[in-house]
Amino acid sequence: MTARHWSDPITPAEITEVASLVLGDGRIGEHPRFWGIAVEESLARALADGQGRPVRLVVMNPDAHAAWEVTGWTSGIDRAASLLAWTPVDAKRPGVSSDEARMVAQAARNSPVLKEALAKRGIVDTSLVWVDPESITGFEPEDLADRRLSWGTVWHRESIDDNGYARPVAGLVPIIDLETLEIVRLEDHGVIPMASETGRYASGTWGPDRTVAPLEITQPEGPGFTVEGHEVRWQNWSFRIGFTHREGLVLHDVAYHDGDAVRPVLDRAAINEMYVPYLDSDPTAYRKNFFDWGEYGAGPLTASLELGCDCLGEIRYFDAHYIDGFGEARTITNGICMHEEDDSILWKHVNTRTGDSEVRRQRRLVISFFATVANYDYGFYWSLYQDGAIELEVKLTGILSVSGIADGAEPAYGRMVAPNVQAPTHQHYFAVRLDTAVDGPLNRLVEVHAESEEDETLNPYGNAVRMVSTTIASEREAARANDPARAVHWRIESTEHTNRYGDATSFRLVMPNTTRLFARPGSVVERKAPFVAKHVWATAYDPAERFIAGDYPNQAPLGEEGITAWQRADRPLDGARLVVWPVLGVHHYVRPEDWPVMPLQRIGFRMEPDGFFDRNPALDVPPSNPAHCSPTSHATHGHAQHDAHAAHGHAHHEHGMH
Structure with missing residues (x-):
């Protein structure tokens, strides 16, 4: 029996042994259908490796209009695989495989x-x-x-x-x-002429390919990370790679090694839901609003990645596994990619008085997967940085979901992309789940914004600005909107540890300009996903509250489940096991250049250490090439430059222009 860590992705053997027990039960009928199997993480976390793992799966009997959530155990050192309970589920509501x-x-x-x-x-x-x-x-x-x-x-x-x-x-x-x-x-709704122009995009379709010079990425000494099973270590970071049917890639136990101390940052991080509403009343477009994760599942939609195409350099791939619609274990070869990237400058300063220069190049570790949802393709890239930052970037590409349009008509709620083809305006919302653990399990969420100092005696020159911090005390307060005009950001603070200045150690959550929903209040689109009304939510951890849209959003009652329902409990958040839910929103007003296949669009967020360290934690990063990037290599050139421009430099100094 191979020892498995509780957070490891479910294996084909585990899928097969549990599904076999379900398939042997007469209640599922002659034509059973499955949707998803997952490790029950809240229970599995406490188990030693090799004991077997608690799981749950969904199975349907379409002939009897019946469905169940089945719980059970995979086999372990001292147990055989078993089933525990069959809990009926509304037969309309399991996802579509x-x-x-x-x-x-x-x-x-x-x-x-x-x-x-x-x-x-x-x-x-x-x-x-x-x-x-x-x-x-x-x-x-x-x-x-x-x-x-x-x-x-x-x-x-x-x-x-x-x-x-x-x-x-x-x-x-x-x-x-x-x-x-x-x-x-x-x-x-009537016959409309078909598109008269090809939408192919293969090489050579639209003329000869341009010339592109080769670009090689090499690491002669191999990658800078180490992997043991699904545990990864890189540049003071450690974490574990997981994978689920509904969310795809999951990161567990993200921690920073600060000297001898292992300091946790996140217990768990994953893309929890994706909602895509279309904003066009056309009869073949107005129903388009999907929970691509909750109604279909990121796991089975994960693409196999290719070296040299999807990922470059020294790559480590991880296979992913899921249960198909008939109860069979399926493997996605190279479903997850991990590699290092150069990312320009980490920090730099030129001392113009001495000519000395210090510069460090930045490197990041990227863990990614791609999901193809029919026409669209979505890439999800988690990056860890040498300065302690964590970043998520979502990359959108693929093919637009288009509609036909009559000869001579103009699209009212979209753009023309080809003859008789219109692309509706639409949006993409990505709800992220962050189980936070900044310096320990007990955290708080603090919102920070900028305000001009109104007291003229304190602000005689009119330039004084306060940064105002508001602790989000309970769940009813924890539905927050981003506002770059007020420099809004959030701190996830430890309630147990402070830094040398007496401040709580924390990480700062910074979000980009993210859209709001433009559908009319009370509309199906608005009521189906009320969580997109805000950009950051927070709840107290509850193992039963797994998904922001609820466990079974397919054909669910509108707006009655998920995070907006959980928050009615108004649990305290100051010193709680905190779950933070950022919501990223892309407003896609289509361009002709997005056709017939779309160049990447990007959106994301960043978590930066904010008082987590006493100073820049990347001071120990060495120069990239000591023969060319050390301070002494610039001394001769630097001093000559300083001498030639001494008068100019001193003039700047006298005017305070450093």
Whole structure:
């Protein structure tokens, strides 16, 4: 029996042994479907390696309109795999697996109802048609509300290798029963001409490729990190790599080694949810608002990464594993990538009086994965820095989700990207879960903003500015909005440790300009994801409160579950086991340059040590190349430069221009 740390990603053997027990139970029927298996982390954390792990999985019996959350144990040194309990779940609400999506697409293509509608548009070979089952949460027809439903976006290819996402079949909206795999309703809003221009993007499609000089990244002595199992150590940092069905990549036990002290920063960090609302009333676009994690799952959507394409340099890959829609263990080869990157200057100063120069180049460790959600591709890059900072960057690329448009019409709520093709304005929200542990388990959240000093006796020159700190005392106060105009940021403070100045040791959370939701209050889009109304939330840790949108957001009652419901308890947060939930929002008003495949857009946040250290923790980083970057190598040039410009330099000094 191989010893496993409690936080290690679930293994194919664990998936198989638990799924086999479930498949042997008669209640699941002849055609069971699965959605996700996960380690019960709150229970597993206390276990020694090799004891087996508590897990939960979701299984459905579509023939009986039934679903369960099943809990059990994987095998360990002294136990066999076992099942503990079957808890019924509303059969409408488990997420949709990729296998289920393929079954739906095939059934829709074979439907006489859809074939007839496609024939009106000149499409007779339905093997060239794609049908993507989409979340219908909030838009269920009243007479079908008791069914497990989806609606379909329909696309057509001119050939097998065509980009189907460039050719929307406008006006057709099939409503699909996910259990019976039948189209129970077909909306037809009229025939609109198909796209007349190719949307292919392969090399050479739009002319010969340009010349690009080779760029090689080498580390002759190998990478600067060490890996033991799923534990990583690099430049005073240590952490563990995890992976789940719903969130994809997870970082556990992120800590900084400060001399002999191991100082925790985060217990856990992951992308917890992604919400993508479309802001167009077009009949084939207004229903587009998805919880890509809660309604589909990041794990199965994770892409295999390739050396030289997705990642450069000395790479360490980690495979990822998940349960498919039929209960089989699946492996994503190279699902997670880890590598070091040069990141320009870490710190620098030139002493113009002596000619001495000190400069250090910055290096960062990047841990990343990519998820492909039908047309869009999302990259998630966690970076650790030598100065103690932690950064998340989300990279958005792939293909826009477009709609057809009639000849001569102008899109009211989007942009034209090709003849008869419009791209609606839309948004992407990324909710992050940070289980904080800054210098220990008990933390507080403090909001900081800038204010002009109004007391003229204290501010006679009008330039005095105070930084005002407000402790977020309880959960009802912990729904906060970002405001760069007031220099708003947040400190995650230890309530147990102070630095040499008497301040609480802390990390600063800095967020970029992030959008707000423009959907009308009370709309389905707004009510489905009330957490996007704010940019930072905080709760007291509760092992049952795992996901910001609730455990089962698919066809859930709007706005009744998740973080806005949890906060009604108004638990105290000052000195709590704190969970901080940043929400990053991208407002995508499409450009023609985003077509037919989109160059990267970026958004992210940064956690910086703020009083966590007594001084710059990167003073011990050596020059990159001592033969060229040491202070003495610049002395001759520096002194000559100083002599030649002495008068100019002294003039600056006399005027206070350092």
